[in-house]
Amino acid sequence: MSYLQSSYPLIAKRAIAKQTYDFTIHCPEIAIQSRAGQFVHIRVPGHTLRRPISICGIDAAKGNIRIVFEVRGSGTDEMAKFNVGDQVDILGPLGNGFTLLGSDKKALVVGGGIGVPPMVEVAKHYGENATAVIGFRSASAVILEEDFTAMGCDVRLCTDDGTRGHKGFVTDMVRQRLSEGAADIIYACGPTPMLKAVAEVAKEYGVRCQVSLEERMGCGIGACLVCACKIAAEKGEAMKHVCKDGPVFEAETVIFDK
Amino acid sequence: MANLSVNIAGVEFKNPVITASGCFGFGKEYEKLYPLSRLGGISLKGMTYAERAGNPVPRIAETPAGMLNSVGLQNPGVDAFLANELPYLKDKGTVLIANAAGSSVEDYCALVERLSDSDIDMVELNISCPNVKQGGAAFGVACDSAAHVVKEVRKVCKKPLMVKLSPNVTDIASIAQAVEAEGADAISLINTLFGMRIDIESRRPVLAMNAGGLSGPCVFPVAVRMVWQVANRVKIPVVGLGGIEKWQDAIEMMLAGANAIQVGTAMFYDPYAPLKIIEGVNQWLDDHGIKDVNEIVGQVKPW
Numbered sequence: 033m034s035y036l037q038s039s040y041p042l043i044a045k046r047a048i049a050k051q052t053y054d055f056t057i058h059c060p061e062i063a064i065q066s067r068a069g070q071f072v073h074i075r076v077p078g079h080t081l082r083r084p085i086s087i088c089g090i091d092a093a094k095g096n097i098r099i100v101f102e103v104r105g106s107g108t109d110e111m112a113k114f115n116v117g118d119q120v121d122i123l124g125p126l127g128n129g130f131t132l133l134g135s136d137k138k139a140l141v142v143g144g145g146i147g148v149p150p151m152v153e154v155a156k157h158y159g160e161n162a163t164a165v166i167g168f169r170s171a172s173a174v175i176l177e178e179d180f181t182a183m184g185c186d187v188r189l190c191t192d193d194g195t196r197g198h199k200g201f202v203t204d205m206v207r208q209r210l211s212e213g214a215a216d217i218i219y220a221c222g223p224t225p226m227l228k229a230v231a232e233v234a235k236e237y238g239v240r241c242q243v244s245l246e247e248r249m250g251c252g253i254g255a256c257l258v259c260a261c262k263i264a265a266e267k268g269e270a271m272k273h274v275c276k277d278g279p280v281f282e283a284e285t286v287i288f289d290k
Numbered sequence: 291m292a293n294l295s296v297n298i299a300g301v302e303f304k305n306p307v308i309t310a311s312g313c314f315g316f317g318k319e320y321e322k323l324y325p326l327s328r329l330g331g332i333s334l335k336g337m338t339y340a341e342r343a344g345n346p347v348p349r350i351a352e353t354p355a356g357m358l359n360s361v362g363l364q365n366p367g368v369d370a371f372l373a374n375e376l377p378y379l380k381d382k383g384t385v386l387i388a389n390a391a392g393s394s395v396e397d398y399c400a401l402v403e404r405l406s407d408s409d410i411d412m413v414e415l416n417i418s419c420p421n422v423k424q425g426g427a428a429f430g431v432a433c434d435s436a437a438h439v440v441k442e443v444r445k446v447c448k449k450p451l452m453v454k455l456s457p458n459v460t461d462i463a464s465i466a467q468a469v470e471a472e473g474a475d476a477i478s479l480i481n482t483l484f485g486m487r488i489d490i491e492s493r494r495p496v497l498a499m500n501a502g503g504l505s506g507p508c509v510f511p512v513a514v515r516m517v518w519q520v521a522n523r524v525k526i527p528v529v530g531l532g533g534i535e536k537w538q539d540a541i542e543m544m545l546a547g548a549n550a551i552q553v554g555t556a557m558f559y560d561p562y563a564p565l566k567i568i569e570g571v572n573q574w575l576d577d578h579g580i581k582d583v584n585e586i587v588g589q590v591k592p593w
Contacts, residue, residue, distance in 0.1 A: 259350075
């Protein structure tokens with residue numbers, strides 16, 4: 033695994049929901065090395081810490097990556113001010129990424145809110161063999177639905193308030209999908225309670241599950257040790273780091289104790 | 291090309307730029323971006339005699355021009371370091387400084403004894419970590435406790451001994467003098483300033499440990515002042531750190547009295563900061579017709 037740091041031009045920018053932006057960045061050296069589930073660490077003017085943003089799409093042929101992020105604080109607010117043509121300082125690609133099986137396998141990709149973007153590149157690999165269970169607060173927050181549809185996925189949309197799709201959490205729909213037929217693997221990214229719930233359903237059905245974790249980060253490459261998470265080890269538990277050992281972990285090894 | 295090499299307590303550094311402890315791990319991660327041999331030295335991740343899991347998360351919070359951390363000395367312990375990390379590091383062509391922490395005098399001594407028989411070049415005694423409940427900074431905030439731990443460690447330390455001081459004190463120069471009197475070969479300063487952030491909606495501190503160590507450009511003027519005060523009171527070499535992010539800062543710190551400098555937090559936003567500092571210092575010396583970087587040490591002209 034290798035990474036690099038340099039500045040690359042923002043070539044497309046779109047607001048796709050309230051406070052949610054879709055960026056395409058032309059960074060051939062990074063695009064060619066990127067894999068589904070990895071992230072890039074973006075320098076934000078006037079801020080000490082870079083912001084880790086998951087990679088939503090990879091177009092190695094064109095040399096582009098796509099990121100989708102939500103404005104959550106002053107850093108992402110500053111990022112939202114980048115315009116087409118601006119240079120974006122990127123360290124990446126970072127992290128391990130998801131384990132992709134043969135594309136003929138049945139995959140279930142599960143995303144909650146701003147955890148949906150990294151699922152797009154996974155769904156692309158499986159195409160029609162993927163079921164995309166994506167959940168949002170309400171209809172106005174729905175993003176990327178058309179991307180999953182365009183790849184031929186079986187899309188199951190959920191909203192907390194029932195303004196679009198199934199009313200309720202993604203876990204209900206994961207359970208329903210698994211009761212309809214077998215799946216070879218589940219991938220999940222979203223809020224911790226959602227990951228924990230999906231991990232439990234996966235275990236119940238005996239399906240392998242990988243989850244992408246989130247934690248406040250410093251260096252992004254495993255040197256500063258701030259983004260610790262507890263992972264089951266041979267002797268009890270081990271402190272691993274989301275940026276370097278993750279962000280993707282086998283769900284059964286994650287100790288969700290928060 | 292000016293001479294950039296400096297000598298700290300008998301150890302030769304090819305240039306005065308060292309990566310600061312806690313920000314550079316054991317070097318492997320940044321080596322993917324550039325060869326470690328370009329650095330004057332590496333102050334390795336703070337280690338203890340026994341393995342430590344560290345503090346709960348969140349361990350980091352952003353601040354204006356800086357950040358807070360409360361990692362809590364997560365490290366694999368000295369035996370794992372010697373077995374798994376040092377063999378890889380020792381031929382990298384840079385000075386290796388082991389940052390040693392403990393929660394009792396016995397702990398420090400046992401750790402330094404193990405390090406003394408290894409291939410590391412220097413020990414940086416960490417009596418200033420604010421993030422562990424017992425020890426660490428507890429030793430560094432008073433002259434008598436700082437002097438005592440240095441005196442005991444000195445007895446077992448066969449390597450050049452640098453002592454890293456805490457800024458969370460009323461008179462840092464007195465502490466520097468106290469550790470010098472007990473046999474410290476060099477002093478590094480400053481460790482982080484103890485700080486806190488609160489989320490106003492949840493009313494919770496951002497850090498799980500409530501408070502943590504402040505670093506980054508916001509602490510730089512404090513560090514310059516403390517290095518200046520210490521350098522004026524001790525005869526041993528001083529290594530200056532705290533918020534250095536660019537070559538101008540490095541020169542400023544050396545004018546204040548530092549014989550070498552360390553770069554930490556800046557690497558999080560610019561991983562190449564240490565290399566840019568080396569190049570910039572060299573260029574500045576050339577532009578001013580100064581042949582040797584050592585000539586600028588302590589050359590501030592106070593009013």
